Amino acid sequence: MPRGWPGMGGGYSTYLQAPQEWRGTTVQVCGMWPFSAGTGSPMVGVPIGRNILSGATMCCDPISWFMRAKLISNPSMFVLGKPGLGKSTITRRMALGMAGYGVMPLVLGDLKPDYKDLIEALGGQVIQLGRGRGHLNVLDPGESREAALRLTGKAREAIQADAHGRRQTMVSALIAIMRNQNPNDREETILDEALKVLDERFQGTPVLKDLLQVIQDAPDRVRNVALDRGSLDRYRQITEGLEASLIGLVGGGRLGEIFSAPTDNPMQMDRPVVFDVSNVDDSETSLQAAVLLACWSYGFGAVAVSQALADAGLEPRRHYFVILDELWRVLRAGSGLVDRVDALTRLNRQRGVGMAMISHTMSDLLALPNPEDRMKAKGFVERSGMVICGGLPRAEMENLTEVVSMSMEEQNMLVGWQDPPAWDPATGKEAAPPGRGNFLIKVGGRPGIPVHVGLTSVEREINDTNKLWTTGNDGKPQKIEVAPDGTEQVVGEYSLDDPMLLPPPDPTTRVGS
DSSP states (O other): OOOEEOSTTOEEOSOOOOOOOOOOOHHHHGGGTTSOOOOSSOOSSSEEEEETTTOOEEEOOHHHHHHTSOOOSSSEEEEEOOTTSSHHHHHHHHHHHHHHTTEEEEEEEESSOSSHHHHHHTTOEEEEOBTTTBOOOTTOOTTHHHHHHHOOHHHHHHHHHHHHHHHHHHHHHHHHHHHTSOOOHHHHHHHHHHHHHHHHHOSSOOOHHHHHHHHHHOOHHHHHHHTOTTOHHHHHHHHHHHHHHHHHHHSOTTTHHHHSSOOSSOOOTTSOEEEEOTTSOTTOHHHHHHHHHHHHHHHHHHHHHHHHHHHTTSSOOOEEEEEEOOHHHHHTSSTTHHHHHHHHHHTTOOTTEEEEEEOSOHHHHHOOSSHHHHHHHHHHHHTOSEEEEOOOOGGGHHHHHTTSOOOHHHHHHHHHHTOOOOEETTTTEEOOOTTTTEEEEEOTTSOOEEEEOOOOHHHHHHTOOOHHHHOOTTSSOEEEEEOTTSOEEEEEEOOTTOSSOOOOSOTTEEEEO
């Protein structure tokens, strides 16, 4: 069929240029039929990027797909992907977009930090934790005590029981991390009763040393549940291990000082919040896991209080987007911690609360020593409303497809996205990995939607996670000269407008921080 325009200046064309496309609502383009067509990707939620196959705009977030679009049955998502391919970036995009909808982002443990700049840009609260940088009291009920005074009846009982359960779970979890073994049933019962006695005796907010003192004082109620048979010596033997663990927490030790003092910066529920724990060194794996677990417990408790007050009509209804990053660090910290995480995450099934759990691969979840823990960890993915996958190695496909059904084409797409980057001779630098920003969104057994996340100019600054490698204190790359004696001196800086940002050829000069 001839293609082209007849007449003067016309002629046959072997290539027909694609027509320009515009996007609009059905009200705006209804008169353009039949030249309008609906998009093949969902348009409900935060704009994420463009569908890789069709180029259509893709919108997605767990709260909108749960509450408005009814596409998922659970307002949660699990994000998997190799490091450096944008797992935190797509989560930040959702958090930023939902903040515009009035949903409060809560980042309960930022290890790198990946989310601090975003929360600061949104006018949120940054809570710093680390050795010598901040404290989080695991016995602090937060706003639960004040909320209980404003509530009545079963609502008051529920909020008090929830606060008690969270505190007991956290103390048991810290002991499990210290010992690399769960407390036994008798010790759990002793902790439960000692916390009740502590609440009756103590005026104000107790700390761990006050709980230790209750156990050392050996009140009758605690002795009864310890089954000491009327012998104080037998009671001392029964509680010796528990007492030693609490002394380790109070006295410093591997975990101590962060959890043994009153909370420095109480969490505010009317604004975005991030717990900045980037000062905890990666070598302190037990401490990292303990801090993350404490942040998660504290954050979920605050959300529960906010929702209880809203249910009673005492506070406005607030919706939250809770982000649990680096999930694998906690799960590997000790035996039985999967149960602790499972208990915490199940307690957030409140109306309007979305959750994002982030890890690298399914192998992270399945590398636990106990088969029971591995099955429970796999359940985190199975229960998620949506699973978002970045680039993954071929070896992951067998584990992943046990939880999420995927066609061979989808598997090959994920494997292709994890390929390493190539060297770009034009710029003298490594090119971006081919799969950076590419994700496959899976909901149940539906075909996955491949999408590319493109950053706007405003987002690039808050998404730069390599600032320490390329910038000085003012954000500009510095030129550093190395003297013959090995000392370094800043002799200038490179312009941010220079696309190369390369040092001069002198081998004694480099770009540094």
